[in-house]
Amino acid sequence: MSETARDTLRRLAPTISAGIISADLMNLSAELALVEGAGVGVVHFDVMDGVFCPMMTLGPPIIKAVRTNMLKDVHLMISNPLSKLADYVAAGADILTVHVESEPTHIHRVFQLLGSMTNSNDPARGIVRGVALNPGTPVEAIRPILDDVELVTLLGINPGWGGQKLLPSMAERVAEVRDMIDGRSILICLDGGVTRENISEIAAMGPDLVVAGSAVFDGKNAAENAKTMLKSIKNQH
Ligand code: DX5
Ligand code: ZN
Numbered sequence: 001m002s003e004t005a006r007d008t009l010r011r012l013a014p015t016i017s018a019g020i021i022s023a024d025l026m027n028l029s030a031e032l033a034l035v036e037g038a039g040v041g042v043v044h045f046d047v048m049d050g051v052f053c054p055m056m057t058l059g060p061p062i063i064k065a066v067r068t069n070m071l072k073d074v075h076l077m078i079s080n081p082l083s084k085l086a087d088y089v090a091a092g093a094d095i096l097t098v099h100v101e102s103e104p105t106h107i108h109r110v111f112q113l114l115g116s117m118t119n120s121n122d123p124a125r126g127i128v129r130g131v132a133l134n135p136g137t138p139v140e141a142i143r144p145i146l147d148d149v150e151l152v153t154l155l156g157i158n159p160g161w162g163g164q165k166l167l168p169s170m171a172e173r174v175a176e177v178r179d180m181i182d183g184r185s186i187l188i189c190l191d192g193g194v195t196r197e198n199i200s201e202i203a204a205m206g207p208d209l210v211v212a213g214s215a216v217f218d219g220k221n222a223a224e225n226a227k228t229m230l231k232s233i234k235n236q237h
Pocket of ligand 2: 044045046075191211
C-alpha cells in the first residue's frame, strides 16, 4: 500500500516545495534532477491565468509532462477554479491548492468535489486539499472550511511574480492560523518572499511547508541552494 500524499508531507515536514516558475524552463528536467538530488520531495507549480492575478504561467499540459518522484504541488491562482479542478487532478496533482478569494460563492464545494476525486498518479495516494489566502484576506475567511482541507497556504506576497519581498505580519498570520486549526490535522504552508537570508526567521514561525522559487533557482547553484534551504527549515545549523 503506498503512502498517502498527506503522510508523505507529514514525514517530510518541515520542508520546502521548489517553485519551478523561477527555474530555467529550457532545462527543466535537469533543474528538477538537481533539486530532487539535493533531497527536495515537493515541486511547486504556480498556475496563473492573467485574470485572478496579472501573470500567465502554465497549465495542465506542463504539469502532466513533468516526470518526477517528487510530489506535484499545484497552486491555482485562477478564476473559476471549481470548473477546472478535474483537469489538474488528471494532470497529476498530489497537492491541489485553491484560493479562498477565487471562488467566493462556492468555496466549500471546491473542497467537497476535490475530496471525491482520485489521485491520477496512484489512487492510494489521495489528494491533499489546500486552501490559500492572499496577504490582504483576513484568516477568518477559512474558518468555515477547516474540516474539508488538509493544508492552509499563506501567501507572503501578492501573487503574480517570483522574487518579491516578504510582507510583514507573516509571523502573526501563521500564529493565527495555528490557533484556528485547534488540533486538527492540517499542515501550514508559507508561499512567496522566502529567501536564503530570511529562511531561518521563517523556520522559527513553524510552518510545515515553505515554497522557495527564486531562492532555489537562481541560475547558478540550485542544488546547493536547495540543500541550504532544507537545512535551515529543519533548523540543523
Ligand atoms: C506567487 C507564487 C509563489 C512565488 C514564489 O507569485 O504563488 O509561489 O512566485 O516565488 P519566490 O519564492 O521567488 O517568492
Ligand atoms: Zn505558489
